[in-house]
Amino acid sequence: MSGVGLDKPGAEPADGDGAPGGAPDGAPGQPMVRSEGVCKSFGRLDVLKGIDLEVMPGEVMCVIGPSGSGKSTFLRCINHLEKINAGRLWVNGHLVGYRERGGKLHELRESEVAAQRRDIGMVFQRFNLFPHMTALENVMEAPVQVRRIPRAKAREAAGALLERVGLGDKARSYPSQLSGGQQQRVAIARALAMEPALMLFDEPTSALDPELVGEVLEVMKQLAVDGMTMIVVTHEMGFAREVGDSLVFMDGGVVVEKGRPREVLANPQHQRTQDFLSKVL
Amino acid sequence: MTVTDEKPRAGRPEEIRAVPVRHWGRWVAAVIIAYIAVWAIYSVVNNPNFGWDVIGQNFTITAVMTGIGKTLELTAIAMVMGVVGGVLLAIMRLSPNPLISGSAWLYIWAFRGTPVLVQILLWAFIKALVPQLSIGIPFGPTFAHFDANTLITPFVAGCLGLGLNEAAYMSEIVRAGILSVDQGQAEAASALGMSRAKTMRRIVLPQAMRVIIPPTGNETISMLKTSSLVSVIAVPELLYSVQIIYGRTYQTIPLLLLASIWYLIMTSILTVGQFYLERYFGRGTAQRQTMLERLWSNLRARRTVRRTAVEGREP
Ligand SMILES: Nc1ncnc2c1ncn2[C@@H]1O[C@H](COP(=O)(O)OP(=O)(O)OP(=O)(O)O)[C@@H](O)[C@H]1O
Ligand SMILES: [Mg+2]
Numbered sequence: 001m002s003g004v005g006l007d008k009p010g011a012e013p014a015d016g017d018g019a020p021g022g023a024p025d026g027a028p029g030q031p032m033v034r035s036e037g038v039c040k041s042f043g044r045l046d047v048l049k050g051i052d053l054e055v056m057p058g059e060v061m062c063v064i065g066p067s068g069s070g071k072s073t074f075l076r077c078i079n080h081l082e083k084i085n086a087g088r089l090w091v092n093g094h095l096v097g098y099r100e101r102g103g104k105l106h107e108l109r110e111s112e113v114a115a116q117r118r119d120i121g122m123v124f125q126r127f128n129l130f131p132h133m134t135a136l137e138n139v140m141e142a143p144v145q146v147r148r149i150p151r152a153k154a155r156e157a158a159g160a161l162l163e164r165v166g167l168g169d170k171a172r173s174y175p176s177q178l179s180g181g182q183q184q185r186v187a188i189a190r191a192l193a194m195e196p197a198l199m200l201f202d203e204p205t206s207a208l209d210p211e212l213v214g215e216v217l218e219v220m221k222q223l224a225v226d227g228m229t230m231i232v233v234t235h236e237m238g239f240a241r242e243v244g245d246s247l248v249f250m251d252g253g254v255v256v257e258k259g260r261p262r263e264v265l266a267n268p269q270h271q272r273t274q275d276f277l278s279k280v281l
Numbered sequence: 282m283t284v285t286d287e288k289p290r291a292g293r294p295e296e297i298r299a300v301p302v303r304h305w306g307r308w309v310a311a312v313i314i315a316y317i318a319v320w321a322i323y324s325v326v327n328n329p330n331f332g333w334d335v336i337g338q339n340f341t342i343t344a345v346m347t348g349i350g351k352t353l354e355l356t357a358i359a360m361v362m363g364v365v366g367g368v369l370l371a372i373m374r375l376s377p378n379p380l381i382s383g384s385a386w387l388y389i390w391a392f393r394g395t396p397v398l399v400q401i402l403l404w405a406f407i408k409a410l411v412p413q414l415s416i417g418i419p420f421g422p423t424f425a426h427f428d429a430n431t432l433i434t435p436f437v438a439g440c441l442g443l444g445l446n447e448a449a450y451m452s453e454i455v456r457a458g459i460l461s462v463d464q465g466q467a468e469a470a471s472a473l474g475m476s477r478a479k480t481m482r483r484i485v486l487p488q489a490m491r492v493i494i495p496p497t498g499n500e501t502i503s504m505l506k507t508s509s510l511v512s513v514i515a516v517p518e519l520l521y522s523v524q525i526i527y528g529r530t531y532q533t534i535p536l537l538l539l540a541s542i543w544y545l546i547m548t549s550i551l552t553v554g555q556f557y558l559e560r561y562f563g564r565g566t567a568q569r570q571t572m573l574e575r576l577w578s579n580l581r582a583r584r585t586v587r588r589t590a591v592e593g594r595e596p
Contacts, residue, residue, distance in 0.1 A: 081468060081471065081472065110477060111476060114471070114475065114476055115474065117471065118473070120472070124465060124469065126465055128465040128468065129469075130470075132488055141483065145475060145483060146473065146474045190473070194473060
C-alpha cells in the first residue's frame with residue numbers, strides 16, 4: 001500500500017528545513033521515517049534530547065535501552081501521540097503533526113493528524129484490544145469506521161488477517177477469552193487492517209508469559225519477510241539479531257549507538273552499550 | 282529435612298467427607314424472626330385501619346391506572362432528559378476548552394445545589410418570571426412568540442424540573458464512567474486514526490456503560506419515586522390521583538398504602554430490568570447469573586462432582 005507521500009514523486013522542495021543531504025519531500029528512495037534533533041520533555045524532565053535517525057522503507061529497526069531511556073516516548077512521537085518540543089520528524093516525507101509554510105510551523109487539525117496516523121500501525125505492550133468487541137470486530141472497527149469500507153468486505157478482510165496471524169478459529173472470541181499471545185496477535189491484525197506503511201511495536205512481548213513470546217515474534221518475523229517497515233522496541237535480542245536490519249541503543253534520551261544488530265551485539269563500541277548488554281545478555 | 286521413601290499412591294486419594302460445621306445460631310435466629318413475621322402479618326391483616334377492602338376495591342380503578350401511566354411517563358421522559366443531558370454535560374466537562382467545561386460546571390453547580398422541589402415550583406410559576414417566550418436571536422429579531430402559560434403546562438414543568446435536575450446528577454455518573462476506561466483504549470483508537478468524537482462513541486462510552494448502568498438503574502428507581510413530588514403542582518400522577526380520591530372520601534391511609542404497593546411493584550420490575558441491562562453491557566467480562574441460573578449451574582456442578590467421585594477417577 002502506498003503511504004501518504006509516495007503518490008506525488010519529486011514535488012515540493014523542502015522549503016527552508018535545511019535537511020543535510022535529505023531527499024526532497026515525497027521523492028522515491030526517501031526514508032520512511034526521518035528524525036532530526038527530536039526533543040521531548042515532560043515539564044522539566046527532558047526525555048528525548050535530540051534524536052537523529054533514519055528508517056528506510058522495508059527496514060526493520062530494533063530499539064533497545066534501559067527503562068526510562070525514552071524508547072516508548074520516541075515511538076509515540078512518531079505518530080504524534082506526543083507533541084515534540086524541538087527538531088523535525090517526517091514520516092513518508094511528511095512532517096508529523098505540522099505543516100511548514102513560510103518558514104513557520106502550523107499545527108495540523110485533528111482530522112489531519114488522524115489521517116496521518118492511518119498509515120502508521122501501532123502495537124502496544126498491554127495490547128489495548130477493545131474488550132467489548134470480538135476479535136473480528138476489533139480488526140474490522142477501524143476499516144469500517146475510519147476508511148468507510150462496507151461491513152461485508154471489511155469482515156472478509158478481517159477474517160483473512162486473523163488467519164494470517166494464526167487465529168482464524170478465534171474470530172468470535174472476546175479478548176478476555178484469549179491468551180496474552182493470542183491477544184497480541186489480534187492487536188497486530190487490527191493494526192494491519194488499516195494497511196499501514198509503517199508499524200511501530202512497543203515491547204510487544206514483554207507482558208507475555210515466556211512460552212507465548214515465540215508465537216508473537218513468529219508473526220512479526222513473517223511481517224518483516226513480507227517487506228513491512230518496522231520499528232520494534234524490544235528486549236528480545238534473538239529477534240533483533242535474526243530479523244533486525246539495524247539496532248539502536250538508546251540511553252538517557254539520546255541514541256548512543258546504531259549499527260547492524262550482529263555487530264552491535266557482538267562488539268559494542270560504547271561503554272554504556274557494553275554495560276547494558278552485559279546486564280541483559 | 283526428612284527423607285520419605287513411600288511409594289506414590291495408586292490413583293486418587295480418598296475423597297474428603299467431613300461433617301460440616303453446624304450453625305446453631307442461625308436456627309435460633311430463624312425461629313425468632315419467623316415468629317415476629319407471623320405476628321406482624323397477623324396484626325396488619327386484622328387491623329381494620331389498614332382498610333384492605335378499600336385497597337382491594339380501588340386497586341385498579343381508572344384514576345389509579347391513569348395515575349400510574351403518568352408516573353411512568355414522567356419517569357421515562359425525565360430519565361431520557363437526564364441521560365442525554367448527563368452525557369452531554371460529562372463530555373463538556375472533560376473538554377479541553379475551558380469555556381465549555383466551565384459552563385458545564387456552572388450548570389451542575391446550580392442544579393445540584395438547589396432542591397428539586399424548588400426547581401419544580403419555579404418551572405411551574407415560570408410565567409411570573411418570563412410571561413412571554415420567544416424564539417429568535419438574543420437582542421435581534423424574533424421568529425415566534427409563546428405564552429409561557431400555554432407552553433409550560435404543569436406536566437411540562439414537572440418534566441423540566443425532574444429532567445434538568447437529573448441531568449446534573451447523571452453527568453457525574455457518566456463522567457466517572459468515562460474516567461474509569463483505561464487510557465490505553467483511547468490511545469489505541471487514536472493510533473488507528475479514529476477521531477475524538479468517534480473514539481468516545483465507539484470505544485469509550487460503550488465501556489463506560491458498565492460503570493454507568495448500575496447507578497443509572499438506581500437513579501431510575503429513585504426517579505420513579507421522586508416523580509411524586511410533582512403532585513405539588515397538580516400533575517395527575519399516581520400520588521396526586523390517590524390524593525384526589527382521599528380528599529373526597531377521607532380514606533387517607535388505605536389509599537396511601539395502595540399507592541405504596543404500586544410503587545413497590547414498579548420498582549421491583551425495574552430492578553429485574555436493571556439486572557439484564559447490566560449483564561448486556563458487561564459482555565466480554567465475567568458473566569453474572571440470575572439466582573435461578575446460579576441454582577441450576579450449582580446443581581449441575583454438584584451432579585458431575587458426584588459422578589466423578591463414583592467413578593473414582595477423572596476421564
Ligand atoms: N506522560 C508523561 N508525563 C510525564 N512523564 C512521562 C510521561 N511519559 C513518560 N514520562 C517519563 O519519561 C521517561 C521516559 O519514558 P519512556 O516510557 O519513554 O521510557 P522507556 O524507554 O520506554 O522505558 P521502559 O523500558 O520502562 O518502557 C520516564 O522517566 C517517564 O517517567
Ligand atoms: Mg516503554
